[in-house]
Amino acid sequence: MCIVKGRRHSILFAELADGSVPGREFFQSLADETQAKLLAYFRHVADNGKEGAFNKLRFRREQPPYYAFKTKGWTESRNSHGLIRFPCFCHHDLLVITHGFWKPRQKKWPETEYTRADTIRQEWLKLNTSDT
Amino acid sequence: MGKTMYEEFASTPEGRRLLNRETLTIEVTELICQIMQEKGISRKQLAELLGKSKGRVSQMLNGERNLTLGTVADIFTVLNERLAVRRQLDPLLHGQSGDFKTTRMQYWVARVKDQQVWKYEGSRGSSVGYGEVAS
Numbered sequence: 001m002c003i004v005k006g007r008r009h010s011i012l013f014a015e016l017a018d019g020s021v022p023g024r025e026f027f028q029s030l031a032d033e034t035q036a037k038l039l040a041y042f043r044h045v046a047d048n049g050k051e052g053a054f055n056k057l058r059f060r061r062e063q064p065p066y067y068a069f070k071t072k073g074w075t076e077s078r079n080s081h082g083l084i085r086f087p088c089f090c091h092h093d094l095l096v097i098t099h100g101f102w103k104p105r106q107k108k109w110p111e112t113e114y115t116r117a118d119t120i121r122q123e124w125l126k127l128n129t130s131d132t
Numbered sequence: 133m134g135k136t137m138y139e140e141f142a143s144t145p146e147g148r149r150l151l152n153r154e155t156l157t158i159e160v161t162e163l164i165c166q167i168m169q170e171k172g173i174s175r176k177q178l179a180e181l182l183g184k185s186k187g188r189v190s191q192m193l194n195g196e197r198n199l200t201l202g203t204v205a206d207i208f209t210v211l212n213e214r215l216a217v218r219r220q221l222d223p224l225l226h227g228q229s230g231d232f233k234t235t236r237m238q239y240w241v242a243r244v245k246d247q248q249v250w251k252y253e254g255s256r257g258s259s260v261g262y263g264e265v266a267s
Contacts, residue, residue, distance in 0.1 A: 001137070002134075002136045002137070003136060003137045003138060004136050004137070004138040005136060024137075032146070032147075032150060033150060035141065035150075036141070036147070036150035036151050036153070036154050037154050037195060039137070039138050039141055039151060039154075040151055040154035040155045040157075040158050041154075041158060042138065043138060043155070044155075044158050044162065052162075053162075054162050054165035054166040054168075054169055055158075055161055055162055055165040055193060055194070056165070057190060057193050057194035058158075058161075058194060058195075070194075071194070071195075072194065072196055
């Protein structure tokens, strides 16, 4: 599920064997304004590379091998603003987004989100690198 | 080949409006963050230079708070730089073919230093102004 193709990277949501795309499902639950914020930054990183992303409030290295797109957003279901994270990993020139989640305020990522990212990453790699 | 999600989003007038807002914000805030990194200036130090709180500066840099042109000018002034702006055709309307991905986004808004001549030359034309384009 390609989000954007740029000069340095293509950015995509990981699609799993059962056809589900966890990152896209979370992304589409967000307000249009929040989606636009994320898409514009996806475009920036796709064109300028990870090294060209200077704003650590928008994109930063997390626990290896993960990076994360960051923003704040509003959701009708929660009726509030919250901190949004999209973990991703690099595979050649691809940046693959595993999923998205609401991060608790003033706290580090819940360990369950790293576990989820690991599970999705391993499944995606198995599906996309087995014949190479 | 199918459209990307970005292209789908940009295909409506409302999507294009939202993306152009966010893209301009990103171009400006990325330049500010780049200068801060090069000069070793923290958000706390920038806040002190501007006479604002660190939280306010964070809100400005993460796009949560709308930056006024006056505030942008103030930020570049305290960083001893100046921001130059130029017009261009909207790439979301005019550049959606294959060469869109080769657009050099970092030059849409150019960071300049005072009193030197700079020249921009790119795939979408050229322009000349005062100040030196920083690498």
